[in-house]
Amino acid sequence: xxxxxxxxxxxxxxxxxxxxxxxxxxxxxxxxxxxxxxxxxxxxxxxxxxxxxxxxxxxxxxxxxxxxxxxxxxxxxxxxxxxxxxxxxxxxxxxxxxxxxxxxxxxxxxxxxxxxxxxxxxxxxxxxxxxxxxxxxxxxxxxxxxxxxxxxxxxxxxxxxxxxxxxxxxxxxxxxxxxxxxxxxx
Numbered sequence: 110x111x112x113x114x115x116x117x118x119x120x121x122x123x124x125x126x127x128x129x130x131x132x133x134x135x136x137x138x139x140x141x142x143x144x145x146x147x148x149x150x151x152x153x154x155x156x157x158x159x160x161x162x163x164x165x166x167x168x169x170x171x172x173x174x175x176x177x178x179x180x181x182x183x184x185x186x187x188x189x190x191x192x193x194x195x196x197x198x199x200x201x202x203x204x205x206x207x208x209x210x211x212x213x214x215x216x217x218x219x220x221x222x223x224x225x226x227x228x229x230x231x232x233x234x235x236x237x238x239x240x241x242x243x244x245x246x247x248x249x250x251x252x253x254x255x256x257x258x259x260x261x262x263x264x265x266x267x268x269x270x271x272x273x274x275x276x277x278x279x280x281x282x283x284x285x286x287x288x289x290x291x292x293x294x295x
Contacts, residue, residue: 128152138191179209
């Protein structure tokens with residue numbers, strides 16, 4: 110309410126911005142706040158903002174929670190019955206992919222990899238940076254795998270559990286993998 114009032118006092122903002130600010134904590138089932146709005150009573154832009162805000166929150170470390178892997182965050186959001194507009198959530202997942210950038214995944218080849226980019230031709234087969242061999246129990250030379258161009262049959266089998274592998278914490282590991290994936294070649 111405070112944010113909405115502050116923005117309302119500006120006088121130059123479109124109603125859609127004000128709606129997003131005021132209503133992004135409302136839930137489709139009517140159990141949200143501040144006004145207990147439900148379904149079509151909630152502005153479309155606010156329903157979109159609710160999804161983005163929740164996704165961002167789930168990826169962020171707080172004093173009470175550890176950040177989730179992006180793919181785990183999507184699974185968590187899909188399980189939040191009554192929270193989100195299902196069509197908008199489906200479109201959001203289609204746009205970021207089932208395994209969004211930054212997700213740690215397990216491959217059929219028993220490698221661990223991180224999603225570093227989406228493939229615009231096929232959002233279900235992202236571009237990865239492999240960094241660990243489960244079969245050998247050790248880090249491997251990082252290398253890129255474009256699943257849509259993959260000559261063999263490697264594919265994602267699930268979300269990776271990195272605990273007990275002696276790897277850096279997730280945030281630092283993501284940074285290291287991004288740097289190795291996109292380092293300058295000259």
